[in-house]
Amino acid sequence: MQTVPVSLVTIVAEKVLAARLTHAILAAGATGYTITEAHGVGSRDMRASTLDGENIRIEVLAGEGVADALLEMLARDWFPHYAVVAWAAEVRVVRGEKYAGRG
Numbered sequence: 001m002q003t004v005p006v007s008l009v010t011i012v013a014e015k016v017l018a019a020r021l022t023h024a025i026l027a028a029g030a031t032g033y034t035i036t037e038a039h040g041v042g043s044r045d046m047r048a049s050t051l052d053g054e055n056i057r058i059e060v061l062a063g064e065g066v067a068d069a070l071l072e073m074l075a076r077d078w079f080p081h082y083a084v085v086a087w088a089a090e091v092r093v094v095r096g097e098k099y100a101g102r103g
Helices: 015-027 064-077
Strands: 004-014 034-038 055-062 085-093
Touching: 004 015, 004 064, 015 034, 015 055, 015 064, 055 064, 064 085
Parallel strands: none
Antiparallel strands: 004 055, 004 085, 034 055
C-alpha cells in the first residue's frame, strides 16, 4: 500500500458558521470536508451569536496550495470577526490524488 503526503487543515468554529465556512472552504479549492461536534475552552470570549452554542471541527485534506489558500482566507476573513482557530499538519493518505484540490 502506498501513501502520499497531503495537508490536513483543521478548523474549530461556532456551529452557526458551518454553512458559510464550508461554502468558503469549497470556494478556496478544497474537494471536501468532514464536520464533527467539538467541545472545549478557548482564549477568546467572542461568538457570532449571543446565544451559547456548540462548536464544530472541520477537517479538510488538501494539497499544499489549497491548504495555504484556506489558511490565508481564514486569517483574512474569519479570524478578526469570529471565534475561529485553524491549523495544518502534514499527513499521509491512501488515494492521495483525491485530495489535490482544484486550485
